[in-house]
Amino acid sequence: MELPHSYLTYIMVVMSDESRSLGPAAAIAFSVLVYFVLRTTYNVFFHPLPNVPGPYTWSASRLPFIFSLLKGTIVHDFQQLHRKYGPIIRIAPDEVIFAGAEAWNDILQPREQFLKDPVWWAKQPGNPDSIINAINPEIHARMRKTLAPAFNLRALRAQEPILHQYVNLLVEKLIQLSSDAASNETTEFDIAPWFNYITFDIFGDLGFGESFHCLENSQYQSWIALLFNSVKAASFVAAARFYPLVEFLLLKIIPSSLKKMQRDHYQQIVDKVERRLNYELERPDIMSHVIATDYKRGFSRDEINATFMVLTTVGSETTATVLGGTLNYLVSYPDKLRLLSDEIRQRFSTFEDITLDALSSLAYLNAVINEGLRLCPPIPWVLPRKVSASGATVCGTWIPGGTPVSIQQYSLNRDPSYFSSATSFLPERWLSDENSNRDSPFYNDHRDAVQPFSVGPRSCLGEHLARAELRLVLAKLVWKFNFLAPKGKMLEWEQLRTFLLVEKKPIVVRMEPRQNL
Template identity: 25%
Template sequence: MSFELVSLPYAAALGLCSFLYFVVFPIAVYFRDANGLRRYPNMHPLSGISAIPFMILAHGGARSTYLAKLHQKHPVIRTGPNSLSYGDHRAIKDIYGHNTPCTKDGSYIITAGSHFHLADVIDKHDHARKRKTLSSAYAIKNLEGWEHKVADKTDKLVKHLDACCTSPLKPGEMAETKDLTVDYRKWTNFFTLDAIADIGLSEKLGFLDRGHDRVTGRRLDGTTYECDFRDCLYQNARKQSLLIWPYAWYPFINKVSNIIPFYGRMAKFAQDWEGIPIELAHRRLQRYRAGEKLDDFFQALMEDKNGHPNNLEWGEIVAEVSIMMNAGSATTAIAMTNVLYQLIKNPTMMKQVVDEIDAALEDEDEEEEETGTIAYDKVKHLPFLRACLDESLRLFPPTPHGLPRETPADGVNILGDYIPGGVSVAMSAFVAHRNEAVYPQADKYMPERWLGEEGKSLQPYFLAFSAGARGCIGRNISYLEQTVVLASVLRRYEFALPSPEWQIERLETMNWLLGEMPVKVWRRERKTAPGVGGEGRLTVT
């Protein structure tokens, strides 16, 4: 008997088993409806049976935008066999609030390394331990200690922008291609990477000095290699965002997909990314062992505020360095790009915030005029400046992805409905921020909505930094960096996009992957105005 004849029954059996497992079983589970999720409208006709529709949506790079449109009609949508998306702002407290019994869901487990870090740890007690270890380093009181590091990086950014300045743009004139001398997206990312490396590890990456993000990675065997920091970081996150949705199958799909060049390239970047925090942590550990006492996050990882060792495992230290370099750079750079983009697009808002900055700095000394870097203390309380930042974060939150939570074993009430245990629930920040009931004219850039008592009333529905006990621990650093950079560049320069109609490219992963943002930049005109006693002083117009 030939081999082909023998193998036919086995092939048929395999095909039958596959059909039963991948088709019949999911349909049976769907109609059995043990969790009672069939009462909710499906994102796609097959969403109650398979995660494939959500995977396909993810490949389009705009899943939150799509969900926002669906949520205009439906407060709750079933996005997968065991997952729900919420669009009603009242669900924020139930899912993410301080007293919620929901925990981070299985997606954080399957993407974690050998050790959990602060952002992906599931266990609440372990999270509390980690947060206590790091909270002193991230506290508001330490902003003064970090500001000189932020100022140093701002000086370097200003130095580059000075070198790229062109002649002023005339009214009604469009920027010529040759005058688009700065990719603001790239250089603000260099800024945030240099800043967080210095703040967290007292490491001088030097991206702003060199104009590129070439960096050294370290393999587990101690050998090193060169790679591009941003490509490794963003392509790693992109691959996860495309394939993660069938949680149980993700480890298998993640490996098998590498035979396809599209995913294989991303896998290579992901592999290279793993060695970057290892190398950075290794270098900082050598300095620690040499007796250097430095004011950074690494010191807080190694010792408590009384100098007692924390005795963390090396894998946990590397994990915390990894999330610090990831979350501590990517989202803030996105925010910096977005806010300047919005202000250029809205000249009236631009004039108002520039006037506010100028008024606050009208008695500024010659040092500021020379360096261009504005002290945080002089602009941190400017209401319209902060409103411009918050409105940009609302309109395009750097992390639009709905951060999934798992309901507790005994279930939980969300929007007054009982949801059984083990269900993944989420609310996208993009969806929450486009809710017309909370943010009238939600598609418009309107910083004034954040002023006064009205602005305070919006804070419970602001998800740019998530919410509750798992909210972003680094929001104070982010605001420090955003405020200093925006105030400094608006005080010193004017900007123009390629054209009034030009749009920046956005690709949603877990964060937004932004395309280049080429701008024309020039120094603001200055004139001498009469001062006290007939003396002249420089003013910015």
């Protein structure tokens, strides 16, 4: 839709008349002001999305969105907007977000695929595609077909000894930590980094055939430390992409030292890939499936490097987020932690009896994990796709072609119209007895609205591996330790900021090894 001709004519006449009476600098400033007013008026009242609810300030300009993104409050700001305006909101002149269960299928499994929005997903010029940022569906499908066998249940059974190796090392390290702390008369620990240590070490072994040695050294490897320090910077890069000139200038002023750091960061992954590709020993790891596939049908060498670099992050940091969030809620709800402890300790008489097959049948453990995934989604918002050129209906609303649309998991998972006591940690909502009992407060919960691993052709390949890590780590820790809430030091998960990934803050717990085992 265009502005009415009479309105345009009037504005142009006013601009022309006013400009004649001003000096050059003032004329330019006046013209910019008029353009801003004109553009804002168009965005709010004449844009193809005027009927989508949302605040005028966000509809008029991209700036409120960018400020929210850079502050790290974007998922919380979206949640407040959803509470005020409903499940469908216009949060920029040309962008719409959704917090409705139908959005999973409408956006991620439509008849004509919505492609990833290049603003968020496009690779830097000259860089290879990875399975994460490959916008072309054919390229993505080729890569996914190669990697999928590395993440199925058959592969997981072969990888189970590797998982036990690192979970057992985690337990050993925490026992030693507890022993050292006891001599200093303290039993309170920040357990958050330990979850990152183990998830990165596991992926290092499964991806490259070698650990990052975080658990062994009780500290972050330099590559991982740099990764965490660059998360906020990624938000600034994404924000700059909305303004090509700003992005151009930003890339030009990046210090050479930072560029070298980025190259060194990438080179460490290249070196790890090189060493793994030269292994003569067969291993049941992820890379073995890439090696077994011809490059023309699978990955080029550059694509292997790019893919395993991003998988190291998404395959590790996200699982650590859920582990930390779930344990944080458990110590905040001691009655739920007691139920989980009773289930695990009654089921396994010895530490060595704990296996993935046995854990998969523990109803309360799996309910705890599902509730942790609901309240602590590792990806709080599914980054935008672009509606296909012909347009489409999403959650009952017609959206023009080319419009960026996204799913707000954080808002959806905490929506009281979908879940009873939506902000409370209540694993019982996932138990089958509660689901079928009409008298249960959870009978009408929309459990299918929770999709932490996404759906469709780009759903998370690593769901089986992630759930296995969550079960094994939580079960072995709860079997071996008694956990309690610290005095006045509980982390409020809702206060964590999001910079594409969830911000890391200390998760302090009181932890004591069980006696007389």
